[in-house]
Amino acid sequence: MDPLSRLANACTLTCIAAPFLSLFPDNAEMALSKNGIQRQSMADRVKQELLSRIMDGRMAPGARIVELQIAEEMQTSQGPVREALRELEAMDLIITEPYKGTRVRELTPKEIEDAYDVRAALEQLAAQLAAPTFKGNVDDLRKAANAVQTAAKRKDQRAYGTHDVKFHRMIVEAANNRALLRAWEALAYEVRIATRLGKTHIDLLAAQEVHWHLIDALEQGNGKAAGRMLAENVVAAFHQHK
Structure with missing residues (x-):
């Protein structure tokens, strides 16, 4: 089967849709307010930092991500960290499981x-x-x-x-x-x-x-x-x- 034919079989909805999900904040009205903009800006900074760590291997597949620890490292509250983690999860880079917490997604x-x-x-x-x-x-x-x-x-x-x-x-x-x-x-x-x-x-x-x-x-x-x-x-x- 040639690569173009495999596209329909191998590409999941997440592959196509994930990059769009981070474009829409959970609360549009808050994002338009001054505090909301500042919060979104901090969430984006956290997201970019975590993304960089994941992509360059500082956070290896399977590595745990502790919300409070990240907040302390980046000198912010847990709110922006939580938002950043939601966006990274939407991008299929991390997973959150009950009683196990959040970790970098491992690949099969x-x-x-x-x-x-x-x-x-x-x-x-x-x-x-x-x-x-x-x-x-x-x-x-x-x-x-x-x-x-x-x-x-x-x-x-x-x-x-x-x-x-x-x-x-x-x-x-x-x-x-x-x-x-x-x-x-x-x-x-x-x-x-x-x-x-x-x-x-x-x-x-x-x-x-x-x-x-x-x-x-x-x-x-x-x-x-x-x-x-x-x-x-x-x-x-x-x-x-x-």
Whole structure:
């Protein structure tokens, strides 16, 4: 089954809807008041800090999150922390269970595989939509690919991962489809966890070689070929990290 067909089977409602949930405060009237705005601002700060800790591994999968402790660390009341935790739970990054408290969501191998299947389908579509934008205009994409290649030559896996995500993001953003971008961003946690916990002896130079063939296809406006290569690249990345 090709990645686009798998999208319907693997992508859950949460994957698409979660990024929207944080846009709507529980009490709109309070959010419009002065105190409400301040509270929302603090809740957003807490959310961003916790999100950063989760994504960079300071809060590992399964790690407990204690509301009072976070409030003390960030010198705020428990209200903004509670709001931030609700938003992170809506994004499917944390879970709260009776008598067990709140913790960073742990991923099963199936969840990670599903995330890569969906990401492959999204990026295949993104490349097809972005091809007209890149036709004859791939200078920035080449610069991004050069950064990936430089990191690969240095065997700097962390820098490689950072620049590789930027390269893929450029293509997704060039599709000019906000719904697609939000769905793609919703998979960031699964992809980051798979990368961090996966194999560390990957041949980075070989892995990045496909970028140049992909750029050639986009420069020619061949979205179908570019989409196929990008989807295959994502699937290959999943198997490399297993």
